[in-house]
Amino acid sequence: MIILGIIVxxxxxxxxxIEWSDILKITYVDLMTKIPQFEYDVxxxxxxxxxxxxxxxxxxxISFLIMGILILFAGLSFMFEHMTFVPPDTGFRILSSSVxxxxxxxxxxxLWDLLANTxxxxxxxILNPEDPTKPIANVDYLLKCxxxxxxxxxxxxxxxxxxxxxxxxxxxxxxxxxxxxxxxxFLTTFLAAFKAIAFLIFMFLTFLIGTIRQVLTAIVIIGxxxxxxxxxFPFFKRITDRFIDTLLGLxxxxxxxxxxxxxxxxxxxxxxxxxxxxxxxxxxxxxVMALGTFMPAMLVPMLGSxxxxxxxxxxGAVSTGVIVTGMGAARSLSSMSGMDRMSSYDSQNGVFLTKxxxxxxxxxxxxxxxxxxxxxxxTTLETNYEFENIGKPTKLVTNRSLMDSGIPQIxxxxxxxxxxxxx
Numbered sequence: 432m433i434i435l436g437i438i439v440x441x442x443x444x445x446x447x448x449i450e451w452s453d454i455l456k457i458t459y460v461d462l463m464t465k466i467p468q469f470e471y472d473v474x475x476x477x478x479x480x481x482x483x484x485x486x487x488x489x490x491x492x493i494s495f496l497i498m499g500i501l502i503l504f505a506g507l508s509f510m511f512e513h514m515t516f517v518p519p520d521t522g523f524r525i526l527s528s529s530v531x532x533x534x535x536x537x538x539x540x541x542l543w544d545l546l547a548n549t550x551x552x553x554x555x556x557i558l559n560p561e562d563p564t565k566p567i568a569n570v571d572y573l574l575k576c577x578x579x580x581x582x583x584x585x586x587x588x589x590x591x592x593x594x595x596x597x598x599x600x601x602x603x604x605x606x607x608x609x610x611x612x613x614x615x616x617f618l619t620t621f622l623a624a625f626k627a628i629a630f631l632i633f634m635f636l637t638f639l640i641g642t643i644r645q646v647l648t649a650i651v652i653i654g655x656x657x658x659x660x661x662x663x664f665p666f667f668k669r670i671t672d673r674f675i676d677t678l679l680g681l682x683x684x685x686x687x688x689x690x691x692x693x694x695x696x697x698x699x700x701x702x703x704x705x706x707x708x709x710x711x712x713x714x715x716x717x718x719v720m721a722l723g724t725f726m727p728a729m730l731v732p733m734l735g736s737x738x739x740x741x742x743x744x745x746x747g748a749v750s751t752g753v754i755v756t757g758m759g760a761a762r763s764l765s766s767m768s769g770m771d772r773m774s775s776y777d778s779q780n781g782v783f784l785t786k787x788x789x790x791x792x793x794x795x796x797x798x799x800x801x802x803x804x805x806x807x808x809x810t811t812l813e814t815n816y817e818f819e820n821i822g823k824p825t826k827l828v829t830n831r832s833l834m835d836s837g838i839p840q841i842x843x844x845x846x847x848x849x850x851x852x853x854x
Contacts, residue, residue, distance in 0.1 A: 462641025
């Protein structure tokens with residue numbers, strides 16, 4: 432019953448994995464190539480844009496206040512330069528850079544939208560140079576290799592994630608031939624479970640990593656006025672340089688992710704034409720998609736530790752969910768089997784209780800009994816009751832061990848005197 436429960440859980444996981452793969456096919460291109468923008472425009476002499484631009488305007492105004500503090504710090508720097516407290520030309524660098532940043536803050540939204548749109552379109556063109564309007568073609572091919580098997584494979588029945596298909600007769604036959612039938616069942620079930628769980632973890636990581644990349648990009652472009660202003664302070668420069676390098680890496684990540692997908696599909700098609708093993712084709716397809724998904728971690732060092740932590744959390748969560756699901760399915764089937772046995776047992780007991788309730792009572796047989804160890808404190812008590820007439824004791828014999836222990840004894844004469852007094 433436990434084996435059947437595990438198989439049921441694996442079938443459910445495989446079904447959910449294949450169903451969610453359709454969602455991944457629709458969203459994968461956007462997760463890998465989409466770049467947050469400001470949607471900047473000028474209408475009637477006023478700057479307009481989306482919510483990102485509205486927050487950007489607020490932070491840009493705050494950066495102007497910080498510039499006032501910078502001008503004061505620049506004036507002090509001219510004095511500190513002679514005292515060697517700050518590097519030479521610090522004050523001039525702060526003043527000149529702050530003036531340039533003021534103009535740059537007004538042109539950055541328009542410039543960023545142009546760059547982001549260019550990178551997106553270039554990435555989609557790389558994904559499918561033959562028809563850039565359908566960039567999902569190569570992604571669809573990879574997902575088919577992972578779920579159903581590669582279209583050109585020589586062994587379609589062994590490709591993709593195959594649902595275990597066993598009959599009850601095969602499971603029963605495995606009980607008599609554990610080295611034969613059960614071995615095949617275990618290998619098939621294990622391979623299907625491994626593929627389903629690995630692909631499930633990959634899908635969750637794809638959604639998380641793609642979303643983290645977009646959110647981090649939006650954070651950097653919106654907070655760029657503050658980042659650049661703080662970079663003029665010498666003691667903040669190392670931190671702000673990391674954010675500037677991160678922004679440059681995030682801008683070109685979609686191009687390299689698209690290169691990985693299109694190149695990986697070409698290599699996978701070469702493997703398929705060489706009549707390779709279906710398992711090899713499956714792992715090659717998963718490796719291509721995983722490399723495209725993890726490309727941000729390779730180009731943006733700041734994302735490396737974040738993605739590592741997210742991967743550990745996701746792997747643990749999915750593994751725990753699978754284990755709990757399998758245990759729940761096995762226990763549910765065991766409970767159903769137990770309820771069937773219990774109902775059968777209760778029906779039999781009901782017949783016995785009915786017979787006992789309506790059978791004639793033989794009081795002399797019931798009242799004639801032998802009590803051996805009726806309770807833990809009377810393990811040595813042994814009393815024989817014999818009744819000639821119901822309720823009238825004629826003989827009472829107690830065990831010798833009680834007399835030795837000093838417990839008061841009741842003799843037959845005492846019982847007779849007790850009866851006379853009651854009468």
